[in-house]
Amino acid sequence: MSVSEMLNIGMMQGFAGLSLFAVLLLMGLGLAIIFGQMGVINMAHGEFMTIGAYTIFLFSTVSENYFPKFVQSYFIFAIVAAFFIAFALGWFIEWALIRHLYKRPLDTLLATWGVSLGMQQCFRTFIGPKEVSPTLPDWLMGSWSPHEGLDIPINGMFVMVLTLVVTGGVLIALYKSRWGLRVRATVANRTMANSIGINTKKTDRLTYAIGCGIAGIAGAAFTTIGSTGPTSGSLYIVDAFLVVTFGGAASLLGTVASAFGIAQMQSISEFFMTGSMAKVLTLLTIVIILMMRPQGLFASKIRR
Amino acid sequence: MSHDQHNRTSPRRRIMQGLMVLPLIALPALSFGANPPTAQVNTTKLAVTDTEVTVGQLHSATGTMAISETGSIQAEQLAIDQINAMGGVLGRKIKVIKEDGASDWPTFAEKSKKLLINDKVAAVFGCWTSASRKAVLPIFEKENGMLYYPTFYEGLEQSKNVIYTGQEATQQILWGLDWVSKEKKAKTYFLVGSDYIWPRTSMKIARKHIEGHLAGSKVVGEEYYPLGHTNFNSLINKIKAAKPDVIFIAVVGGSNVSFYKQLKAAGVTAAKQTLLTISVTEDEVLGIGGENMQGFYASMKYFQSLDNANNKKFVEAFKAKYGAKAVIGDVTQAAYLGPWLWKATVEKAGSFDVDKIAAASKDIEFKGAPEGYVKVHENHHLWSKTRIGQAQADGQFKVVAESPELIEPNPFPKGYQ
Numbered sequence: 016m017s018v019s020e021m022l023n024i025g026m027m028q029g030f031a032g033l034s035l036f037a038v039l040l041l042m043g044l045g046l047a048i049i050f051g052q053m054g055v056i057n058m059a060h061g062e063f064m065t066i067g068a069y070t071i072f073l074f075s076t077v078s079e080n081y082f083p084k085f086v087q088s089y090f091i092f093a094i095v096a097a098f099f100i101a102f103a104l105g106w107f108i109e110w111a112l113i114r115h116l117y118k119r120p121l122d123t124l125l126a127t128w129g130v131s132l133g134m135q136q137c138f139r140t141f142i143g144p145k146e147v148s149p150t151l152p153d154w155l156m157g158s159w160s161p162h163e164g165l166d167i168p169i170n171g172m173f174v175m176v177l178t179l180v181v182t183g184g185v186l187i188a189l190y191k192s193r194w195g196l197r198v199r200a201t202v203a204n205r206t207m208a209n210s211i212g213i214n215t216k217k218t219d220r221l222t223y224a225i226g227c228g229i230a231g232i233a234g235a236a237f238t239t240i241g242s243t244g245p246t247s248g249s250l251y252i253v254d255a256f257l258v259v260t261f262g263g264a265a266s267l268l269g270t271v272a273s274a275f276g277i278a279q280m281q282s283i284s285e286f287f288m289t290g291s292m293a294k295v296l297t298l299l300t301i302v303i304i305l306m307m308r309p310q311g312l313f314a315s316k317i318r319r
Numbered sequence: 320m321s322h323d324q325h326n327r328t329s330p331r332r333r334i335m336q337g338l339m340v341l342p343l344i345a346l347p348a349l350s351f352g353a354n355p356p357t358a359q360v361n362t363t364k365l366a367v368t369d370t371e372v373t374v375g376q377l378h379s380a381t382g383t384m385a386i387s388e389t390g391s392i393q394a395e396q397l398a399i400d401q402i403n404a405m406g407g408v409l410g411r412k413i414k415v416i417k418e419d420g421a422s423d424w425p426t427f428a429e430k431s432k433k434l435l436i437n438d439k440v441a442a443v444f445g446c447w448t449s450a451s452r453k454a455v456l457p458i459f460e461k462e463n464g465m466l467y468y469p470t471f472y473e474g475l476e477q478s479k480n481v482i483y484t485g486q487e488a489t490q491q492i493l494w495g496l497d498w499v500s501k502e503k504k505a506k507t508y509f510l511v512g513s514d515y516i517w518p519r520t521s522m523k524i525a526r527k528h529i530e531g532h533l534a535g536s537k538v539v540g541e542e543y544y545p546l547g548h549t550n551f552n553s554l555i556n557k558i559k560a561a562k563p564d565v566i567f568i569a570v571v572g573g574s575n576v577s578f579y580k581q582l583k584a585a586g587v588t589a590a591k592q593t594l595l596t597i598s599v600t601e602d603e604v605l606g607i608g609g610e611n612m613q614g615f616y617a618s619m620k621y622f623q624s625l626d627n628a629n630n631k632k633f634v635e636a637f638k639a640k641y642g643a644k645a646v647i648g649d650v651t652q653a654a655y656l657g658p659w660l661w662k663a664t665v666e667k668a669g670s671f672d673v674d675k676i677a678a679a680s681k682d683i684e685f686k687g688a689p690e691g692y693v694k695v696h697e698n699h700h701l702w703s704k705t706r707i708g709q710a711q712a713d714g715q716f717k718v719v720a721e722s723p724e725l726i727e728p729n730p731f732p733k734g735y736q
C-alpha cells in the first residue's frame with residue numbers, strides 16, 4: 016500500500032472516530048439533561064429517539080406521495096417537528112407519571128421501562144413490525160470525495176453539524192437563559208430553589224420535555240445512518256447510559272468528554288482488532304475507570 | 320397399542336365409526352371421494368375429527384423478531400387457506416391454532432408444549448431463528464410432534480421430527496462462491512458477519528471452500544460484529560485497506576441497514592466493489608432501501624422476481640391477500656412450502672400419524688412450489704436450486720444466475736466443519 020493510500024485511510028478513520036463521537040454525544044445529550052440534572056433514570060429515552068425517527072419517516076412518506084416538490088427539503092422541517100412531537104409526549108408523560116415518582120428514583124427506572132415497552136408495542140401495532148427507512152434527500156446521500164481514494168460520508172458530516180448546533184444550543188440555554196438558571200438552582204438544592212420562588216415542578220416538566228425533544232432530534236438524525244423499527248430504541252439506550260454515566264451524571268461537559276473518549280477508543284480499537292473484541296476492550300476500560308472514579312470523569316462540584 | 324385404544328373408545332364413538340363404514344359397504348360406487356375414517360388416519364389421538372384437522376403455527380408476532388417472522392406467518396396462512404379452498408387434507412379442513420413465541424426462546428418451548436400436549440396438533444409450522452428451533456427441538460422429539468421450519472440456517476442438525484424447508488448452509492453458500500469466483504474472477508475475499516451461530520458457521524464453511532476448493536483464492540479478513548451494531552465506519556476503512564475482490568456478508572437484522580447505508584456513504588458502490596450476501600432478502604431491502612443496495616448480489620434459493628408460472632400465481636395471491644406493497648423474501652416462500660409438503664406427505668402416508676409422515680417424507684415432491692420444483696431428501700431437508708440475484712433500485716432482485724441442477728442438501732458437510 017502506498018503512502019498516499021495510508022494517508023487517505025488514516026484521514027477517513029479519523030473522521031469515523033469524530034462521526035461516532037457526534038452520534039454518541041447526540042444520543043447522550045437528552046439523557047444527560049434528564050438523568051444528570053433531574054436524577055430520573057429514563058429508560059424510555061430510546062423510544063423517544065424512535066419517535067423522532069418515525070417523524071422523519073412520516074414526513075418523507077407524506078412528501079413523497081403528496082408534495083413531491085418537498086422531497087429535497089422536508090428533512091429540515093421534519094427534524095424541527097421531531098423535536099416538538101417528542102417534546103409534547105415528554106411533557107405529557109412527566110405530567111402523567113414521572114412527577115409522582117421524584118422522591119423514588121429507582122421506581123422511575125421501572126416506570127419508564129414500562130413506558131418504553133408500551134411505546135414499542137404501540138409502534139409495532141400502529142406503524143408495523145417491519146423496519147422502515149425514509150427516502151433521504153439526494154444531498155444527504157453518498158460521499159464527498161475531494162480526491163481519488165478519499166471519501167468523507169456526507170451523512171456523517173450532517174450529524175456532526177447537527178450535534179454541534181444542538182450541543183451549543185443546550186449549553187447556551189443552560190448557562191445563559193432563565194430556564195437554565197432555574198434548572199441549575201433546582202439541581203443544586205430543590206427545597207431552597209422552591210423557597211426563593213422558583214416553580215420547581217414547572218422547571219422539572221420543561222426540563223424533562225426538552226430532554227425528550229433532544230432525543231427526538233437524535234432519532235431523526237440517526238435515520239441517515241440506520242433503520243427505524245419498533246425496537247430500535249433499545250439499541251441506543253445502553254450506549255446513551257454509558258456515555259452519561261462515564262462522563263459524570265451531573266455534568267454536560269463530562270458528557271461531551273466521555274462521548275469523545277468512548278468514540279475514539281471504540282473506533283481505533285475496531286480498526287486494529289475484531290468488532291466484538293473492540294467492544295469488549297472499550298467496555299473493560301470504562302469499567303476500570305469507573306471503578307477508580309465512581310463519580311465519572313467530571314463530578315459536579317456541588318456539595319450534596 | 321391399537322387394541323388398547325379400541326377398548327377405550329366410547330360405545331357411541333364405536334357406533335358412529337361403524338355407521339361411517341356402512342356407506343362404504345353399501346354403496347361402493349359412491350364411496351369414491353368419501354373421507355377415510357378418522358380411526359384409520361389417526362391412531363395417535365391427534366386433534367383430527369371427521370371434518371377437521373388442527374395444526375399449530377408458532378412464530379413471533381411480537382418482539383424483535385416480529386419484523387422477520389411476519390412474512391412467514393402470512394405465507395403459511397395463505398397456503399392453508401388455499402389448501403382449504405381445495406377441500407383440505409384427506410377431506411378435512413385445516414384449523415390453525417396460532418401461538419406467539421414473542422421473540423423469547425423459553426416462550427417458544429412453552430408454547431410448543433401447549434400445542435403438542437394440550438392441543439394435540441397434527442403438525443406445527445413455525446420457528447425462525449436457530450435459537451428458537453433449538454429451544455423447541457427436544458420437545459418435538461419427546462412428544463413426537465412434526466415441525467416445518469422455514470429459515471435458511473447453519474445445518475449440523477437433522478431430526479425425524481423436523482422438515483427443513485429452507486436451505487442449509489452449504490446449499491446457499493458453495494454455489495454462490497463458485498459463481499463469484501468464476502464470473503468475477505475473484506481471488507481475495509473479506510468475510511463479515513453478525514456475531515452468533517449462523518454467520519459463524521456459514522463463514523467457517525465459506526473459508527474452507529475458498530481456501531480448499533477455489534484455486535489461488537484466499538480470505539483477507541474475517542470480522543464479526545455484535546447483533547444490533549450500527550457503526551461500521553472503522554470496518555469499512557479496514558475493508559478499503561484490505562482491497563478484497565469480494566466482500567462476503569452475513570450481517571442480520573437492523574445492523575444490515577446501517578451497514579449498507581454507511582457503505583454507500585463511504586463511496587463503496589457496486590460500480591467499484593463486488594459484494595455477495597447470504598442475509599439480504601426482499602424483506603430486508605425494504606428497510607435498507609433499494610438505492611443503497613443497488614448492484615450488489617445475494618445468494619438465495621428464491622427471489623420474488625423469479626419468472627415461472629407457479630411464482631406468478633403465488634405473488635398474485637400473496638398481494639391480493641396482503642396488499643399490493645407486500646414483498647416476498649426467501650424465507651416467506653420457504654414457509655409457504657410447509658403446509659403443501661405436509662399435505663402431500665399426509666396423502667402419501669394416508670395418515671396424520673407423525674411416525675408415518677416422518678417415514679413417508681422422503682422423495683415427497685411439490686411441483687407447485689414458487690421456487691420451481693422441490694423434493695424432500697431422506698435427511699428431511701429440501702433439494703433446491705440456488706440463484707444469484709442482483710439488487711435493483713426498486714427493491715427487487717434480478718436473477719442473474721441459477722444452478723443448473725437441484726443441489727443436494729448436506730447438513731453435515733465433510734471437510735467443512
